[in-house]
Amino acid sequence: MRTFEAGRDITLPVSLFYNGQPAVPDAGTAVLSVSAGGTVIFTQELTTGPTDAVLVVTVPAEHNQISTPFSRRVIRVTAERGGLPFDSLTMYRLVPAILYTVTPADVRAFLGVNESELPDEDVDLSGALLNIEFSITRETMAAALVSGDVAEVRANDAILYTTVLALIPSLANRVAQEETDGALSFRRNARKDFSELQKAAEARLSAAMAVLSPVVDPGYAIFITTTDADPITGA
Structure with a gap:
């Protein structure tokens, strides 16, 4: 799941699928909704083109505020294809700050x-x-x-x-x-x-x-290395 720092505008692609295949929505039918904890907190009508099976959407910063160690947002795009309704879901995670440097x-x-x-x-x-x-x-x-x-x-x-x-x-x-x-x-x-x-x-x-945290055992053996005495000096 993609993760972002809270309190910022979040822009990400949303892939649209119908019956497992990429789907281009009928013009004027695509609607974005964003929910947190099962409650819809943001909606927006989307403009789509004749080849748009992937939409780039932005969730404004005011809807990405959190007060917990992490929170999840669910993006739902509902639309019609050939007059038949479908929807696609994308999720992302919010954290207070990204402090690690590993990539x-x-x-x-x-x-x-x-x-x-x-x-x-x-x-x-x-x-x-x-x-x-x-x-x-x-x-x-x-x-x-x-x-x-x-x-x-x-x-x-x-x-x-x-x-x-x-x-x-x-x-x-x-x-x-x-x-x-x-x-x-x-x-x-x-x-x-x-x-x-x-x-x-x-x-x-x-x-x-x-x-x-020396008191926490992850359940794996720790490698312990030793240095043998120097064969010449004995040190």
């Missing part, structure tokens, strides 16, 4: 996938942050993310690896074994077992959580 590109880099296999909208960093906050409190995580020291690094690591672990079960279906772009193509070695990648992410998450 979807960091997640893709760890997993070894590209943007076509794992687009930004499928990388739920804010969802990972919320899950961590539920474990160690929002105040602890917020303080870490602006600390300017090792806690900030580990807080971003925790978000990264929590996100990674949520995505690993879907990797087998996401990762393309071969891609072609005109004369250019590449082929990957077939890989169906991502257990080693999962173990690495679990260990790094545990190491990060040990810094953020």
